[in-house]
Amino acid sequence: MSVSAHGVEPRLLRAFLAVAEELHFTRAAARLYVAQQALSRDIRRLERELGAELFGRTTRQVTLTAEGARLLPYARRAVEAQDELLAAFARPAADSRPLLVDVNSPGLVHERVLARARELAPEHELMARYESGLTGAAAELLAGRLDVSFGRFAGLDPAVRERLAQQPLRYEPMAIVLPADHPLAGLDAVPLDRLAGETVYAGAGNPRTPEWTDLARRLFAGRGIAVAPPAPLAVGKEEFRRIMTKYRHPVLTGVDFPAMPGSVLRPLVDPVPLSPVSVVWLKGREHPGIEAVRAAAGELARDNGWLVRPDDAWIPATDALVMRGQD
Template sequence: METRELRYFVAVAEELHFGRAAQRLGIAQPPLSRAIRQLERRLGVTLLERTSRSVTLTEAGSVLLVEGRAALDAVDAADRRTRRAALASTGRPALVLVTKAGAAGELLPKLLDAYAAEPGAVTVDVLLCGVGEQERLLRDGRADVALLHLPFDSTTGLDTEELRTEGQVVVLPAGHPLARRAHLRMADVAALPGLPMPRWPSSDGTYPDGPGPQVRDHAQLLQLIALGRASAILPESCRVHLRRDLAAVPVLDAPAVTTVIAWPPHSRSLALAGLVRAATRL
């Protein structure tokens, strides 16, 4: 299979419409249809069921959609990492570290300071992202290394080192009656009147159903909590940057959160190795 054919197929499979897929790809519809038929002949399977009114995926087509996306992501990641390696070889080496905005607490500045003191340290560009995005940015090659959080992020296929494990707290408006409690339990948090949990977007940008407000980033979440519109369960390290109008109460039975530093297993970057060493020493 050719990369071009995979891109064509993924576009049709996602749009389920040849006209829209052709427009998305910037090509005419006839050559797109020919390319898909050629791909089906080469594989010896039917990927799409076509009628005059609809296009649907066959079981084989559904499998190729999943595998094709992964293959194209790997190609794009290889492209980005190769270009960055070329920049490094011309005397402009840098690492891109991605982390969820507001999640690293005091760990991130300590890590950057520790690494900067290493012999041969290079520039570290920090990429702050929304919830759940750091794993994708690492896997698709836009970042060299990431701070991920278990059990929420997947580290399958990545090399990792554990940095710390911590409990979780519920963040409430400072004036809330429960803000003075020494600790709470998950059942107490679930029963909070008028302070629903936020709804974060999924990988496709849609929000799950529920009573909580739609939230895009950490700053927006803290503002909503301060206004008495939401509450949130966050790692205990979030206390470092909490505003005065917010309070954090430990949740005894909330799952522990482990912060790991993660990177692609095939990386041969000496700069990355130095950053990981500095992280583990912390």
């Protein structure tokens, strides 16, 4: 492996890391918010500059070559160093810039956290953004395009988690959205074993939310519940109603999911599955707004008992450790 005398652009290393971590060019391009053709050009350029083939490519899969694996730790350190440099020199002006907070979806408790943070820091502008998926948000946090998000921290790649900070916010009870005429719709709560034989939508194929699909697979394992195959994301109430009517797949969600036409939401019980939610931000990023969000999250979690787990709760062991700050 030989390097050009001009050095390697950090942008090319970021492209390499995205493909190396996703092992899929389409997902990596979505994560970086670039066209797949542009990403492929960057990877080819990096390979030319280094004089090494970094990925093995077939029609079925992408793999790291030995040279790609050798580059990986160096690329991570180089990108982390650049992020630290940019963060350090951005701090003097950071206090005055607006803080961008991804609250995921309307109606969730994240909006309450943001509202309280605005009360705690009225002199700062805290802007809300509505995009679901912590995996997608994490890429933007690392790139400096987003300041705070919420979600299942344990579901992120360990290499990504190392560069982010988190504060546990809530163990959110999980629920199921059913067609209004579904046989289970008449129950006040749905025992988990009553979903045996069902195919449940849990975001499979959505590159922004693999952490949610992974949580669903862990919950469904050994219970005879299948994860529905990838499908286009339904955006808006009318599109949700149409997709629910057409496919009739129950949808796994949290108890705060907003009401949708033609469907009912029922909490899951026996056991009560929990979706662990954390406040997430970039390590080293300093802004009074971030401190306000963290203070608001701590206050609301304490006052509402959001971090108290029911006796009959279900949660993956890895998530329990992360929520206790042990990973």
